[in-house]
Amino acid sequence: MTPDLDNADETIVQTPRAVDRREMLDRLVKLGAASLAVALACGSSLAPIARAAAAGATSQKYRYGMVVDTKRCVGCKSCMVACKAENKTPPGVSYTVVVENGFGERPGDRPLFLTKPCFHCQEPACTKVCPVGATYKRKQDGIVVIDYDRCIGCRYCIVACPYQARYFDFGENYPATSDKTAYAGIPSPEYGQFRTREDGQSPIGNVRKCTFCLHLQDSEGKYDKAAGRWPACAKTCTGKAIHFGDFNDPQSEVSLLLAARQPVRLKEELGTEPNVYYLL
Amino acid sequence: MSEKVLKTAFWTAGIILILAGAWAWYDRWANSDQHTNYTSLVPWGLWVAVYIYFIGLSAGAFLVSSLVYVFQIKRFESIGRLALFTAVVTLLMALLSISADLGHTFRAWHVLVYPNFTSPMAWMIWLYTAYFILVVLELWFVLRHDLVVGAKAQGARATLYRILVFGSKDESEATDASDRQIVRILATIGVPLAIMFHGGVGSLFGAISSRPGWHGGLFPILFLVSALASGGALLVVASAVFQDGLRKHRETVLALGTLVLGLLLLDVLFQVSEALVGFYGNEPDKIENLKLIYSGPYWGVFWFWQIGVGTLIPLALLALPSRKDARMVAVASALIAVGFLAVRLNIVIPGLASEQVKGISAAFNSDRVTTDYVPSAMEWLFSAGIVGIGLVLFGIGEWFLPKHHDSSSEEVSNVNA
Numbered sequence: 105m106t107p108d109l110d111n112a113d114e115t116i117v118q119t120p121r122a123v124d125r126r127e128m129l130d131r132l133v134k135l136g137a138a139s140l141a142v143a144l145a146c147g148s149s150l151a152p153i154a155r156a157a158a159a160g161a162t163s164q165k166y167r168y169g170m171v172v173d174t175k176r177c178v179g180c181k182s183c184m185v186a187c188k189a190e191n192k193t194p195p196g197v198s199y200t201v202v203v204e205n206g207f208g209e210r211p212g213d214r215p216l217f218l219t220k221p222c223f224h225c226q227e228p229a230c231t232k233v234c235p236v237g238a239t240y241k242r243k244q245d246g247i248v249v250i251d252y253d254r255c256i257g258c259r260y261c262i263v264a265c266p267y268q269a270r271y272f273d274f275g276e277n278y279p280a281t282s283d284k285t286a287y288a289g290i291p292s293p294e295y296g297q298f299r300t301r302e303d304g305q306s307p308i309g310n311v312r313k314c315t316f317c318l319h320l321q322d323s324e325g326k327y328d329k330a331a332g333r334w335p336a337c338a339k340t341c342t343g344k345a346i347h348f349g350d351f352n353d354p355q356s357e358v359s360l361l362l363a364a365r366q367p368v369r370l371k372e373e374l375g376t377e378p379n380v381y382y383l384l
Numbered sequence: 385m386s387e388k389v390l391k392t393a394f395w396t397a398g399i400i401l402i403l404a405g406a407w408a409w410y411d412r413w414a415n416s417d418q419h420t421n422y423t424s425l426v427p428w429g430l431w432v433a434v435y436i437y438f439i440g441l442s443a444g445a446f447l448v449s450s451l452v453y454v455f456q457i458k459r460f461e462s463i464g465r466l467a468l469f470t471a472v473v474t475l476l477m478a479l480l481s482i483s484a485d486l487g488h489t490f491r492a493w494h495v496l497v498y499p500n501f502t503s504p505m506a507w508m509i510w511l512y513t514a515y516f517i518l519v520v521l522e523l524w525f526v527l528r529h530d531l532v533v534g535a536k537a538q539g540a541r542a543t544l545y546r547i548l549v550f551g552s553k554d555e556s557e558a559t560d561a562s563d564r565q566i567v568r569i570l571a572t573i574g575v576p577l578a579i580m581f582h583g584g585v586g587s588l589f590g591a592i593s594s595r596p597g598w599h600g601g602l603f604p605i606l607f608l609v610s611a612l613a614s615g616g617a618l619l620v621v622a623s624a625v626f627q628d629g630l631r632k633h634r635e636t637v638l639a640l641g642t643l644v645l646g647l648l649l650l651d652v653l654f655q656v657s658e659a660l661v662g663f664y665g666n667e668p669d670k671i672e673n674l675k676l677i678y679s680g681p682y683w684g685v686f687w688f689w690q691i692g693v694g695t696l697i698p699l700a701l702l703a704l705p706s707r708k709d710a711r712m713v714a715v716a717s718a719l720i721a722v723g724f725l726a727v728r729l730n731i732v733i734p735g736l737a738s739e740q741v742k743g744i745s746a747a748f749n750s751d752r753v754t755t756d757y758v759p760s761a762m763e764w765l766f767s768a769g770i771v772g773i774g775l776v777l778f779g780i781g782e783w784f785l786p787k788h789h790d791s792s793s794e795e796v797s798n799v800n801a
């Protein structure tokens with residue numbers, strides 16, 4: 105809890121303390137998921153998180169999510185730029201944003217930056233309200249997606265999302281792509297659909313959101329960090345603040361970080377159970 | 385004479401508004417949503433407010449018509465048809481507004497083939513459809529006998545009548561009686577349907593727990609009360625314009641005035657309760673919403689339009705001795721009918737116009753990621769065009785639909801008695 109930047113290394117998983125935790129977790133895993141949940145629940149503030157972990161483990165093959173170490177975030181917004189470059193989002197649409205002091209004003213003059221993609225909640229408020237089921241949580245990996253061809257553009261999901269993770273595509277373009285320049289022909293790889301922007305055609309008139317760059321998954325639904333098939337924001341993050349991975353895998357970096365540090369999630373009181381955790 | 389002036393004003397206004405709206409209609413379909421001002425933080429704006437406003441007018445007018453067709457209250461008989469017709473026209477106007485609001489209007493049928501049963505909006509659309517069919521059917525059965533009689537004449541109107549009754553020449557007492565029976569059944573089904581429909585629109589907002597300005601059980605009820613108040617008020621105005629109601633149906637107009645007064649007071653009670661409980665609870669997000677309404681950038685819409693025009697002046701006119709003057713009742717009603725658009729605006733816009741994640745609008749420099757929302761000229765004109773279409777529809781209805789005539793209403797009440 106020291107504000108000293110020199111100690112920021114602690115947050116990297118391969119510290120002695122974290123390894124201890126890993127061994128402990130290993131043993132716990134052998135005792136089964138239930139005892140893991142109970143053990144974690146002993147720290148009372150972790151109870152809802154343990155509940156989410158247990159729920160995810162039974163219903164999905166993967167439970168992708170993020171652990172964001174706010175101490176490591178320098179507020180450079182590279183993640184926003186990387187996301188734009190990857191998904192070719194139009195003006196006014198940014199699947200991730202970096203907000204300053206998202207937890208409220210802080211004492212002292214050091215800001216706290218919060219990089220905020222879609223949280224891919226376990227209990228999403230957005231999917232429940234969609235009148236046509238165009239936005240839904242994928243069974244295999246829990247990623248919340250939008251079927252552009254089904255969405256009617258009512259924007260109810262934007263209204264319902266407590267985290268403002270959804271954006272409407274008004275059909276606007278950057279100057280470089282507005283007049284059918286060569287740039288305008290570059291498709292967005294989103295959902296592996298490779299759409300270019302045509303007047304009145306989806307995704308114009310649709311709601312858009314972060315997909316954890318699922319177009320980079322292999323046929324098994326796996327990502328590969330070493331091969332660069334990794335969400336663009338996490339891949340780019342200059343401060344290595346964004347950790348991405350599978351919470352169903354107890355050995356994943358994100359699972360270990362959750363166990364090692366005290367995570368918080370935004371607006372727990374709404375019962376949405378986000379899959380993006382923050383370390384303060 | 386004054387009726388003639390009113391009518392001329394009516395047609396002129398209707399046509400001017402439609403012309404003004406035409407450009408906006410073109411722009412909306414040509415440039416999709418580019419010239420709208422709503423944002424990704426305030427994703428619903430004027431068009432949604434206009435939509436729930438007209439839905440409310442429709443449900444309110446329909447429920448007033450049920451006083452005639454379900455509860456058989458003689459005093460309101462003379463406005464029964466007008467109320468049903470108003471319910472149909474305002475429902476159409478609502479449809480126009482929301483159709484412009486959808487990003488992909490021509491996919492609206494997806495709601496029927498890809499239903500999501502957990503979505504309040506899906507339910508609202510299904511209930512809208514059911515309610516629409518019911519109101520149109522009920523109006524048809526109410527008018528059928530007169531249409532058949534009118535079809536015997538010569539001319540365009542009679543031809544139209546023949547088409548509307550599918551060539552039927554059945555004027556018999558028995559059919560007439562069975563029509564009334566059907567009307568009564570439809571109207572009876574219609575009451576819970578209209579309540580579910582409009583209450584459902586209220587819960588579309590009230591169910592959203594991330595929006596503290598809306599979330600709560602009071603909201604659907606509040607929607608119903610304001611629907612009744614504004615729908616009743618609109619009927620007074622319509623009666624004054626189309627039935628010469630201030631002279632011919634003075635008693636009915638005064639009675640409606642009293643009804644509207646009661647509903648308006650109930651509405652005020654709910655609003656005050658919301659404010660007091662909200663402020664006392666001191667929950668930051670709720671307080672932020674209340675402050676946005678009362679002292680935010682839209683404070684004028686609340687204090688002048690909703691409270692001044694829509695509440696205080698009409699309350700005074702309807703409660704003071706002026707309540708016995710049909711003209712004053714009509715003025716008060718017109719003010720309420722206009723003022724309740726502000727009620728709808730004050731629900732939709734301040735309910736959305738706060739940051740859900742602190743700092744998000746500063747994080748991203750775009751006028752699509754901001755909580756500042758003022759409807760664009762295109763949005764206003766589009767809505768004005770809808771009002772124009774509504775006025776013209778009323779005008780057409782008044783021209784060709786058979787009027788309520790007092791002798792037949794006597795018969796109606798005798799048969800039903």
Ligand code: SF4
Nearest residue numbers: 234255256258259261
């Ligand atoms: S905007 Fe599209 S995805 Fe969102 S609720 Fe409406 S139909 Fe569903």
